[in-house]
Amino acid sequence: MGTMRVNDRTDERADGRVNDVVAHIEAERDRFLADLKEWLAIPSVSGDPARAGDVRRSAEWLAGNLRRRGWPTVEIWETPGHPAVYAEWPAEDPAAPAVVVYGHHDVQPVEPLEEWDTDPFTPVEKGDRLFGRGASDDKGQVFFHALGISASLAASGRKAPPVTVKLLVEGEEESGSVHFADLLRAHRERLACDAVVISDTTMWAADVPSMCTGMRGLAEAEVTLRGPSTDLHSGSFGGAVPNPLQAMAALLAGLHDADGRVTLPGFYDDVVPLTDEERALFARLPFDEEAWLKAAGDSRAAHGEKGYSTLERIWARPTAEINGIWGGHTGPGGKTIVPREAHAKLSFRLVAGQDPRKVQESFKAWVAENTPPGVEAEVRVGSGGVRPCFSPIDSAGVRAARRAMERAFGTEVLFTREGGSGPEADLADILDAPLIFVAVGLNDDRIHAPNEKVEIPLLLKGAEAAAYLWEELAAALR
Amino acid sequence: MGTMRVNDRTDERADGRVNDVVAHIEAERDRFLADLKEWLAIPSVSGDPARAGDVRRSAEWLAGNLRRRGWPTVEIWETPGHPAVYAEWPAEDPAAPAVVVYGHHDVQPVEPLEEWDTDPFTPVEKGDRLFGRGASDDKGQVFFHALGISASLAASGRKAPPVTVKLLVEGEEESGSVHFADLLRAHRERLACDAVVISDTTMWAADVPSMCTGMRGLAEAEVTLRGPSTDLHSGSFGGAVPNPLQAMAALLAGLHDADGRVTLPGFYDDVVPLTDEERALFARLPFDEEAWLKAAGDSRAAHGEKGYSTLERIWARPTAEINGIWGGHTGPGGKTIVPREAHAKLSFRLVAGQDPRKVQESFKAWVAENTPPGVEAEVRVGSGGVRPCFSPIDSAGVRAARRAMERAFGTEVLFTREGGSGPEADLADILDAPLIFVAVGLNDDRIHAPNEKVEIPLLLKGAEAAAYLWEELAAALR
Numbered sequence: 001m002g003t004m005r006v007n008d009r010t011d012e013r014a015d016g017r018v019n020d021v022v023a024h025i026e027a028e029r030d031r032f033l034a035d036l037k038e039w040l041a042i043p044s045v046s047g048d049p050a051r052a053g054d055v056r057r058s059a060e061w062l063a064g065n066l067r068r069r070g071w072p073t074v075e076i077w078e079t080p081g082h083p084a085v086y087a088e089w090p091a092e093d094p095a096a097p098a099v100v101v102y103g104h105h106d107v108q109p110v111e112p113l114e115e116w117d118t119d120p121f122t123p124v125e126k127g128d129r130l131f132g133r134g135a136s137d138d139k140g141q142v143f144f145h146a147l148g149i150s151a152s153l154a155a156s157g158r159k160a161p162p163v164t165v166k167l168l169v170e171g172e173e174e175s176g177s178v179h180f181a182d183l184l185r186a187h188r189e190r191l192a193c194d195a196v197v198i199s200d201t202t203m204w205a206a207d208v209p210s211m212c213t214g215m216r217g218l219a220e221a222e223v224t225l226r227g228p229s230t231d232l233h234s235g236s237f238g239g240a241v242p243n244p245l246q247a248m249a250a251l252l253a254g255l256h257d258a259d260g261r262v263t264l265p266g267f268y269d270d271v272v273p274l275t276d277e278e279r280a281l282f283a284r285l286p287f288d289e290e291a292w293l294k295a296a297g298d299s300r301a302a303h304g305e306k307g308y309s310t311l312e313r314i315w316a317r318p319t320a321e322i323n324g325i326w327g328g329h330t331g332p333g334g335k336t337i338v339p340r341e342a343h344a345k346l347s348f349r350l351v352a353g354q355d356p357r358k359v360q361e362s363f364k365a366w367v368a369e370n371t372p373p374g375v376e377a378e379v380r381v382g383s384g385g386v387r388p389c390f391s392p393i394d395s396a397g398v399r400a401a402r403r404a405m406e407r408a409f410g411t412e413v414l415f416t417r418e419g420g421s422g423p424e425a426d427l428a429d430i431l432d433a434p435l436i437f438v439a440v441g442l443n444d445d446r447i448h449a450p451n452e453k454v455e456i457p458l459l460l461k462g463a464e465a466a467a468y469l470w471e472e473l474a475a476a477l478r
Numbered sequence: 479m480g481t482m483r484v485n486d487r488t489d490e491r492a493d494g495r496v497n498d499v500v501a502h503i504e505a506e507r508d509r510f511l512a513d514l515k516e517w518l519a520i521p522s523v524s525g526d527p528a529r530a531g532d533v534r535r536s537a538e539w540l541a542g543n544l545r546r547r548g549w550p551t552v553e554i555w556e557t558p559g560h561p562a563v564y565a566e567w568p569a570e571d572p573a574a575p576a577v578v579v580y581g582h583h584d585v586q587p588v589e590p591l592e593e594w595d596t597d598p599f600t601p602v603e604k605g606d607r608l609f610g611r612g613a614s615d616d617k618g619q620v621f622f623h624a625l626g627i628s629a630s631l632a633a634s635g636r637k638a639p640p641v642t643v644k645l646l647v648e649g650e651e652e653s654g655s656v657h658f659a660d661l662l663r664a665h666r667e668r669l670a671c672d673a674v675v676i677s678d679t680t681m682w683a684a685d686v687p688s689m690c691t692g693m694r695g696l697a698e699a700e701v702t703l704r705g706p707s708t709d710l711h712s713g714s715f716g717g718a719v720p721n722p723l724q725a726m727a728a729l730l731a732g733l734h735d736a737d738g739r740v741t742l743p744g745f746y747d748d749v750v751p752l753t754d755e756e757r758a759l760f761a762r763l764p765f766d767e768e769a770w771l772k773a774a775g776d777s778r779a780a781h782g783e784k785g786y787s788t789l790e791r792i793w794a795r796p797t798a799e800i801n802g803i804w805g806g807h808t809g810p811g812g813k814t815i816v817p818r819e820a821h822a823k824l825s826f827r828l829v830a831g832q833d834p835r836k837v838q839e840s841f842k843a844w845v846a847e848n849t850p851p852g853v854e855a856e857v858r859v860g861s862g863g864v865r866p867c868f869s870p871i872d873s874a875g876v877r878a879a880r881r882a883m884e885r886a887f888g889t890e891v892l893f894t895r896e897g898g899s900g901p902e903a904d905l906a907d908i909l910d911a912p913l914i915f916v917a918v919g920l921n922d923d924r925i926h927a928p929n930e931k932v933e934i935p936l937l938l939k940g941a942e943a944a945a946y947l948w949e950e951l952a953a954a955l956r
Contacts, residue, residue: 216713220812228775235694235898238827239797240788241777245822246730246800253731256724297706297818299719301852310718319717322724323815324806329823334698334860336825337801340775344723345807347814349716374779382812420713 020155021467025147025460032147032463033130033456035065037123039105039139040132046082046106046175055082055171058105062142062169063087069146071167077187079179082106082171086187089149091164097194097477098164099470102427103142104173104200107134108448115450128456135454137447141199141439142169144459148466155467162474166191173200177423184430194477195397195434196427197469199462201418202441204285206455209409210416211402212437213278214315217350217388218421219359219381223367225251225342226376231328234336241338242374245327248342251370255320255346259306262320262348264362272352274316278393281415282311315417319349349419356385387425391435400476401436404468408461438465498633499945503625503938510625510941511608511934513543515601517583517617518610524560524584524653533560533649536583540620540647541565547624549645555665557657560584560649564665567627569642575672575955576642577948580905581620582651582678585612586926593928606934613932615925619677619917620647622937626944633945640952644669651678655901662908672955673875673912674905675947677940679896680919682763684933687887688894689880690915691756692793695828695866696899697837697859701845703729703820704854709806710816719816720852723805726820729848733798733824737784740798740826742840750830752794756871759893760789793895797827827897834863865903869913878954879914879947886943916943 025032044058045051059082063074066087073088085105091098110120110133118124123132130140145167152161168191170180184191204210227244228237257263274282289310293299304313313319323346328339348359360381371377391398393415405413428435440462446452503510522536523529537554544565545552551566563583569576588598588611596602601610608618623645630639646669648658662669682688705722706715735741752760767788771777782791791797801824806817826837838859849855869876871893883891906913918940924930 218713218814220814222812228777230775232775232777233898234797234799234801234825235696235792235827235896237774237777237792238799238825238897239795240780240782240791241771241774242779242781243799245803246734248803249727249730249733249800252724252727255727293719296715296719297708297710299706299710299715299852300854301720302718303720303850303852304718313718314713314715317717319712321712321716321721321814321816322727322806323712323813324808324817325723325726325820326804326808328800328802330802330804330821334700334823334825335801336696336698336799338799339802342803343808345812347712347716347812349713372781374777374781376778418713419716420711 021151021464024151024154025463028147028150029460032143033125036130036140036143037132039065039143040123040134041121043121044106044134044171045109046172047109052082055106059083059085059171062105066146069150077183079172079183081179084171084183085169086190087167089161089165091162092158092160096163096474098166098192099473100166100168100191100193100196100427100431100433101145102168102196102198102200103138104170105139105142106171106174107139108137108174110450112450117451120452125456129453130456131451131453133452135452136441136445137452138173138200140454140459141441141462144440144462145199145466147463148469151463151467152470161470163470163477165470166193173423180423181426181430184426188430191431193431193433195436195473196431197401198424198427198435198437199439201437201439202443202445203439204414204416206442206458208286208414209405209411210285210414211398211405212418212439213393213398213415214352214390215388215418215424216318216421217354217356217386217425219348219350219356219385220383221346221360221363222380222382223248223251223344223346224378225371226340226378227374228338228340231340232338234338237338238336242372243338244342244375245339247372247375248325248327248344250372251367252322252344254370260304261306262318264359264366266362267318267359270353270355270358271318272390274312278415279312281393282309285311285414285416287311314419316351318351318354321347321349323347349421350388352388352390354388356387360385386421387429389425389428389435391437395434396476397434397436397473400472401438401469404472405438405465407468408465438469499629499942502629502632503941506625506628507938510621511603514608514618514621515610517543517621518601518612519599521599522584522612522649523587524650525587530560533584537561537563537649540583544624547628555661557650557661559657562649562661563647564668565645567639567643569640570636570638574641574952576644576670577951578644578646578669578671578674578905578909578911579623580646580674580676580678580902581616582648583617583620584649584652585617586615586652588928590928595929598930603934607931608934609929609931611930613930614919614923615930616651616678618932618937619919619940622918622940623677623944625941626947629941629945630948639948641948641955643948644671651901658901659904659908662904666908669909671909671911673914673951674909675879676902676905676913676915677917679915679917680921680923681917682892682894684920684936686764686892687883687889688763688892689876689883690896690917691871691876691893692830692868693866693896693902694796694899695832695834695864695903697826697828697834697863698861699824699838699841700858700860701726701729701822701824702856703849704818704856705852706816706818709818712814712816716816720850721816722820722853723817725850725853726803726805726822728850729845730800730822732848738782739784740796742837742844744840745796745837748831748833748836749796750868752790756893757790759871760787763789763892763894765789792897794829796829796832799825799827801825827899828866830866830868832866834865838863864899865907867903867906867913869915873912874954875912875914875951878950879916882946882950883916883943885946886939916940916947
């Protein structure tokens with residue numbers, strides 16, 4: 001944290017309200033951390049059936065805490081699995097915009113326990129860091145909103161925020177959000193809003209605050225190619241009948257062209273292209289490709305679609321990946337056969353504008369088209385995949401949130417995206433509202449790993465940004 | 479057997495010696511079959527360690543039988559595994575050519591036993607057929623030489639054949655001939671010869687007698703492509719680092735061109751091309767491609783190197799086959815990874831002129847050349863493979879043997895090859911002598927399967943052909 005510029009607050013201190021926000025947060029710091037530690041001590045591991053009672057206890061703790069903090073409406077929302085918490089703080093003006101804030105109160109398992117330096121459910125402060133499962137993902141990031149809204153009210157002297165804040169904290173994010181879309185549909189009217197703030201991602205670095213503007217979607221498929229009804233002796237038949245493994249190699253090799261572009265017809269048609277501004281902002285991120293390659297399993301070279309940087313490739317360009325292939329003899333020694341079947345599992349990461357179902361259908365048609373005579377192809381696509389989500393950097397909501405972040409951090413806020421996929425698109429689709437990612441986690445917070453931590457100064461910055469966010473959004477979304 | 483023309487002997491009966499040969503064989507028929515049944519009753523399964531004593535008993539039975547039949551020299555040749563039998567009948571003229579006759583006295587396992595209609599080691603005659611393990615592969619075909627030589631002597635009135643006959647009957651063919659090359663090397667001087675007759679293959683059909691003129695060789699290789707040091711999350715890294723499975727698909731897809739030809743540089747340089755005469759003779763075989771495709775695991779279409787027929791492809795053209803591929807996630811469900819490794823096993827069937835070692839080295843170089851940046855390739859080639867063997871149809875030995883076969887069968891003898899690979903090339907290489915395939919097995923003899931049988935009339939034709947063979951070879955090889 002030595003290089004952080006977050007204390008360089010000269011400009012903001014000229015503004016009295018900033019000082020009130022900061023003063024409130026500083027005054028509340030100890031109570032905020034004490035409360036958060038209480039919450040972190042509840043082992044709300046949603047993936048462990050034995051912890052179901054703890055997940056419920058976590059929801060009840062949050063509901064109780066928010067009630068004590070003065071939220072007018074706090075409810076436990078049941079699902080067929082673990083409960084969510086819903087809390088609402090209406091704006092005074094009934095015509096004010098409404099904003100849903102999304103987070104989750106369940107946490108990842110803690111195994112391997114022996115790799116933790118301290119007990120995962122006994123939160124410990126060490127210097128500027130708070131260690132414990134859920135500190136960053138996602139209890140800490142949910143809870144900064146509780147402090148942010150009180151700082152906002154303290155600074156404004158009002159009894160209600162300038163927008164209606166609807167905090168929705170689910171309890172199944174770490175086990176696949178299996179009931180989340182249904183929960184959204186069931187409460188769609190209560191959750192009606194003008195924007196959804198997601199606080200479950202990361203920033204580029206402690207000294208390079210940033211906002212995520214999108215996550216990739218996902219479409220999966222499994223291909224089976226069938227040749228002879230049984231494995232054949234390659235001496236008797238080899239060279240005169242189609243070999244399904246050879247057909248599979250040819251099929252999958254044809255999925256990319258020489259420029260690393262996916263060859264499915266129309267694959268790029270719906271892609272929302274990167275704007276020049278976004279590419280320029282990505283390029284300003286202090287990206288160390290060598291270090292990234294090292295983190296990428298000591299990958300020896302960057303490789304991908306021609307004409308795009310590594311960050312653009314993983315954040316803003318769709319891909320086709322072969323996740324697994326199998327067929328024929330895979331045991332020890334040789335077996336000279338023409339195998340009967342070949343199998344492959346594939347996944348496509350999708351970006352703004354693309355529809356997983358459409359990609360799956362296009363893949364099916366392409367496989368049928370590219371299977372040689374004498375080979376029978378079957379494509380199974382399973383679920384409908386995950387839709388990509390995307391918030392244009394010039395949208396009103398993103399610009400307002402960026403101003404809030406810049407006021408808190410006192411420096412320019414850059415943009416990132418996430419290469420992975422999550423349930424966030426459901427929020428955008430079902431609530432029909434734009435997403436805004438406001439988060440202060442770091443990539444080295446070791447979420448999903450032993451010794452998860454959060455940087456306390458960043459949590460407080462998150463609270464400060466959240467305090468500014470409501471007035472910025474009130475102005476922007478009206 | 480209804481369509482067999484083997485009794486249509488008008489032409490040959492004009493020749494008195496033919497009649498003597500046939501008369502001898504007819505007179506000896508019952509003793510020949512009684513002896514063969516005794517031998518077949520010995521369960522000489524070389525692959526079953528519990529049967530080692532039976533394999534030895536089989537060798538001793540054959541040695542004793544040949545001694546009783548008057549062979550001047552009969553020896554048991556020990557190996558580190560199962561013993562072979564060596565029997566020699568020198569020509570009267572010390573300048574006469576010498577011919578090694580190769581066969582084996584060990585047999586395949588009999589499992590699944592419940593699928594046999596009669597006990598595999600209780601030989602049973604049913605009409606023209608003799609059922610029992612080893613009846614066709616290879617005891618029956620070895621033993622017709624015992625009858626053939628006595629018929630030859632009876633017809634000629636001489637005490638010795640016109641060539642020196644050196645019968646070598648190994649005991650490990652069905653378990654990989656692991657000590658055979660060493661045995662040949664150890665006895666190279668005793669086995670010095672002008673030709674090697676192989677009696678361990680098949681004819682096209684009972685009514686279409688034929689001779690094999692070659693077997694394909696074999697070169698095997700295993701490729702490993704390595705990318706990242708660990709499986710990577712395809713959301714975080716997919717599309718920006720090389721995927722070893724994609725590299726493998728591209729590599730293997732590139733192993734054949736659009737005409738189905740293998741792309742390894744120089745792969746076809748050493749191939750002895752099919753002659754027009756051989757192609758014309760192949761084309762005269764009554765080949766039912768539809769039935770063949772059905773036997774090829776209900777394959778839906780023939781497929782292979784452009785410009786060649788199915789028979790040419792499996793017999794006389796080299797191939798590259800992918801025998802197995804594996805890598806990444808191959809279990810149930812999806813796993814969105816960029817996998818760390820990809821593996822493939824390949825085999826090349828080789829034809830006359832090709833050297834397995836050279837092909838393996840060429841493949842290694844080609845893989846290195848065609849592996850994309852960021853991926854590391856390893857090729858393991860294991861053993862030196864199996865060399866192809868080949869006897870030109872216009873060679874003196876093949877022409878002489880064809881005349882002997884035609885005299886016995888009373889009809890034109892066509893040519894085939896075998897697509898598989900065997901130890902026969904060792905005989906040609908180590909003994910430095912051309913191979914001649916003289917055999918009367920049929921593809922429907924169910925060798926290596928339950929209910930193995932041999933057609934008794936064909937065994938007797940084999941004996942007759944063997945009787946003529948020595949005088950034909952004496953004239954041809956001088």
